[in-house]
Amino acid sequence: MTHVDALRDKAVTAELRDRLDGAVGAHLRDRLVAAAHREGLLDVAYRTVDSPVGPLLLAATSAGLVRVAFDLEGQDAVLAELATLVSPRILAAPARLDAVARQVDEYFAGTRHDFDVPLDFRLSKGFRRSVLEHLVDIPYGRTESYAQVATAAGSPKAVRAVGTACATNPIPLVVPCHRVVRSNGSFGGYRGGEDAKRLLLTMEAAA
Known part of the structure; x- marks a missing residue:
């Protein structure tokens, strides 16, 4: 095996390891989210989506969508706000927000004019x-x-x-x-x- 072949094989091995680590990480995260939900320990689920106005943070409670935040607001600051005002039991749980993410994509694609998701207005009085x-x-x-x-x-x-x-x-x-x-x-x-x-x-x- 030449030196070039060895380097190529090493790069391929590293890529496969990264993919495996990502898959394992996603699987473990899904199991954690499912367990937290089952035990009543997940009060706020969140995910991020890309959009023409930049990355958007979506967060939801069992009652509905509670927060949409722009990138300029700072994800860490928004999550800290939610931990204080709603609950510290927050997890990244993308699947819980699939419907919202899909409707956001449809809105920016011009195929949706109205959102049809439950809303949680608890942050406004x-x-x-x-x-x-x-x-x-x-x-x-x-x-x-x-x-x-x-x-x-x-x-x-x-x-x-x-x-x-x-x-x-x-x-x-x-x-x-x-x-x-x-x-x-x-x-x-x-x-x-x-x-x-x-x-x-x-x-x-x-x-």
Whole structure:
């Protein structure tokens, strides 16, 4: 065996070992997730998905989708927030979020205009929750002003509070706060950044 052959065989062996380690790791993770769920020790499942607005962190409880986070928010910070506000029993459990991930892919592919997944609004209280519950009724490709949302949520003068509710929306994209704009038509702020909001609104307007 030549030196080149030996190096090639070593590289192939390393690649196979990495693949095996990955498969074993995934299998053990699945077993851990199943055991945690069976024993009632998994309160928050999460996974990440790629999207045109960057990686998205999806997190769900038994009640439904509780968090969608943009990359700029920092995955570690978001998971720490969930551990404090929801439960420290958090595990990466991709399969638990397959339906959400599939619908996110369909949305960006232009084949889905409405999300059909259960939502857990526990991270929003009072008026903020009322705002979010209204946002899901804003149709794809349409926008409303902060003032219109305030009126629809039952407090016509609470325009600034609507802005806060949108800025702190824990389930952006699925709860479409990006469809709320200023009265003059300008975008306003967005948890995922202005570029992400522009992309979403432009994509929906073109459909």
